[in-house]
Amino acid sequence: MRHVIIIGSGPAGFTAATYAARANLSPLVVASSVEVGGELMNTTEVENFPGFPEAIQGPELMAKMQEQAEKFGAEILYDDVVELSIDGPVKKVKLGSGAEHEAAAIIYATGSAYRKLGLPGEERLSGHGVSWCATCDGFFFRDRVIAVVGGGDSAMEEATFLTRFASKVYVIHRKDTLRASKIMQERAFANPKIEFIWNAEVADILGDEAVSGVILRDTTDGTTRELPLEGLFVAIGNDPRTHLVHDKLELTTEGTIWVDGRSSRTSVPGVFAAGDVIDPTYRQAATAAGSGTVAALDAEHYLAALDDAGAPEADVAQIDGLPEADPVSVG
Numbered sequence: 001m002r003h004v005i006i007i008g009s010g011p012a013g014f015t016a017a018t019y020a021a022r023a024n025l026s027p028l029v030v031a032s033s034v035e036v037g038g039e040l041m042n043t044t045e046v047e048n049f050p051g052f053p054e055a056i057q058g059p060e061l062m063a064k065m066q067e068q069a070e071k072f073g074a075e076i077l078y079d080d081v082v083e084l085s086i087d088g089p090v091k092k093v094k095l096g097s098g099a100e101h102e103a104a105a106i107i108y109a110t111g112s113a114y115r116k117l118g119l120p121g122e123e124r125l126s127g128h129g130v131s132w133c134a135t136c137d138g139f140f141f142r143d144r145v146i147a148v149v150g151g152g153d154s155a156m157e158e159a160t161f162l163t164r165f166a167s168k169v170y171v172i173h174r175k176d177t178l179r180a181s182k183i184m185q186e187r188a189f190a191n192p193k194i195e196f197i198w199n200a201e202v203a204d205i206l207g208d209e210a211v212s213g214v215i216l217r218d219t220t221d222g223t224t225r226e227l228p229l230e231g232l233f234v235a236i237g238n239d240p241r242t243h244l245v246h247d248k249l250e251l252t253t254e255g256t257i258w259v260d261g262r263s264s265r266t267s268v269p270g271v272f273a274a275g276d277v278i279d280p281t282y283r284q285a286a287t288a289a290g291s292g293t294v295a296a297l298d299a300e301h302y303l304a305a306l307d308d309a310g311a312p313e314a315d316v317a318q319i320d321g322l323p324e325a326d327p328v329s330v331g
């Protein structure tokens, strides 16, 4: 049995892995079979992660985080969790390969997924004019004409933020009223660089090497027209990846995993959650890394308390070939 299994390989998962490994907990990271590194793998330059004043490519940053975790002894498995059993003191993690692993603690850091429009051009032109993150990519659209899709707070926030760079920002919304809060709406309405296109949905994204425009379909009469653009930001919501724990962990009304205050403790003892899967608001690489840190420290506390109590079923000192957990080193 392991001390701790970390599920997820974004900034939260790998940071938790580094801390857990340095605490001598020999973590196993289930990193996914296809999407190792999380959302940053879809980003180009990351300019706002502390410590990289010259910017760093998203995939390179994630490779460095993985390297750092492995350097201290984290073991990475390129597989997907298909089933979790977390009720008792021994947590069981079943993988797509059929293998099963056991641990005294779980850190759940599966992130969130940007909702997609589901258009063929969206994937193809991702990173070439199509983006889901204004704070990550807005800077690259200086003096360009771009559009944001969506009518919620995210779309208003992104559109307003993007006016710092773009010469014009269209907001494309499928209805004639917004879902966004009044204050965010008013801010967007008052911005001279923002123009709303109502009752319209994006039917196609145009461009070979980079976005050159979109085909808009009027949602009231079905007519279509072309709108030339150099960038398209999709801001139609975000879903925390909680499908493995829907009926096992308490969730919030926003759909994220509930945690106790500023800790990473979920409704089940020994299960900790970190990163976007607990965060409906900030969703930044740096905040996810901080959240992963919290989860590793919480898991370390939990394991040390188990050890002190001499819990028989989860006696982490009996883990084959693994060292005992270091004494808890946080106040």
Ligand code: NDP
Pocket: 115, 116, 117, 149, 150, 151, 152, 153, 154, 155, 157, 174, 175, 178, 179, 180, 201, 235, 236, 237, 238, 280
């Ligand atoms: P929301 O779910 O609130 O809004 C999504 C928007 O995208 C809606 O206008 C919806 O249209 C539209 N949409 C959904 N699917 C499609 C589609 N397939 N094609 C076209 N349009 C689509 O998500 P947000 O990310 O905006 O907000 C999530 C939460 O985060 C909210 O609670 C929000 O308040 C909060 N938030 C708060 C912020 C702040 O206060 N600073 C900033 C950002 C988010 P329709 O209206 O027709 O359903």
